[in-house]
Amino acid sequence: MKILLHICCAPCANQCIDVLRADGCDLTGYWYNPNIHPFTEYRARRNCLREYAKSVGLPLLERDDYGLRPFVRAVAADIDGRCLQCYEMRLFDTARSAAQGGFDAFSSSLFISPYQRHELLRDVAERAAAEYGVRFLYRDFRPYFRAGQERARELGLYMQKYCGCIFSEQERYLKPGKILH
Numbered sequence: 719m720k721i722l723l724h725i726c727c728a729p730c731a732n733q734c735i736d737v738l739r740a741d742g743c744d745l746t747g748y749w750y751n752p753n754i755h756p757f758t759e760y761r762a763r764r765n766c767l768r769e770y771a772k773s774v775g776l777p778l779l780e781r782d783d784y785g786l787r788p789f790v791r792a793v794a795a796d797i798d799g800r801c802l803q804c805y806e807m808r809l810f811d812t813a814r815s816a817a818q819g820g821f822d823a824f825s826s827s828l829f830i831s832p833y834q835r836h837e838l839l840r841d842v843a844e845r846a847a848a849e850y851g852v853r854f855l856y857r858d859f860r861p862y863f864r865a866g867q868e869r870a871r872e873l874g875l876y877m878q879k880y881c882g883c884i885f886s887e888q889e890r891y892l893k894p895g896k897i898l899h
Contacts, residue, residue: 729870752785
């Protein structure tokens with residue numbers, strides 16, 4: 719099965735790639751993450767993924783679009799509910815690209831993170847699949863999260879400390895007990 723795998727970052731993707739390849743899937747990675755800010759973070763994640771993909775022989779398609787303004791416009795009316803808009807931006811684009819590229823299905827490395835809103839993410843992916851007439855390949859990769867983080871450290875991959883959006887970066891500094899200087 720020919721799969722387009724949306725990838726948020728190399729640390730989240732390494733186990734997803736291994737699992738899907740072990741299942742016999744023919745994978746192509748897909749980079750589209752207009753939610754990641756600031757630009758230095760976007761570039762660090764993108765460049766790390768490029769190098770990792772090259773090292774594991776993963777073809778990588780990129781929609782290299784640093785989308786600060788479109789992302790902020792999309793979430794501005796409901797910043798606390800921004801995850802829905804973020805998932806829709808990325809997964810609808812992935813489904814469209816999978817359909818146009820002749821892939822059998824699509825999935826996302828986002829399904830490895832215990833920090834993502836898993837059921838909402840799955841609902842968005844299923845709606846995107848229906849809209850573009852391409853299959854959504856569901857896998858709950860969360861059991862592989864720790865192994866993926868360990869492998870990323872072993873390989874010296876860039877490891878981020880927040881999901882990607884500027885609002886989640888702010889939230890990590892506003893957690894109780896954090897001292898801001």
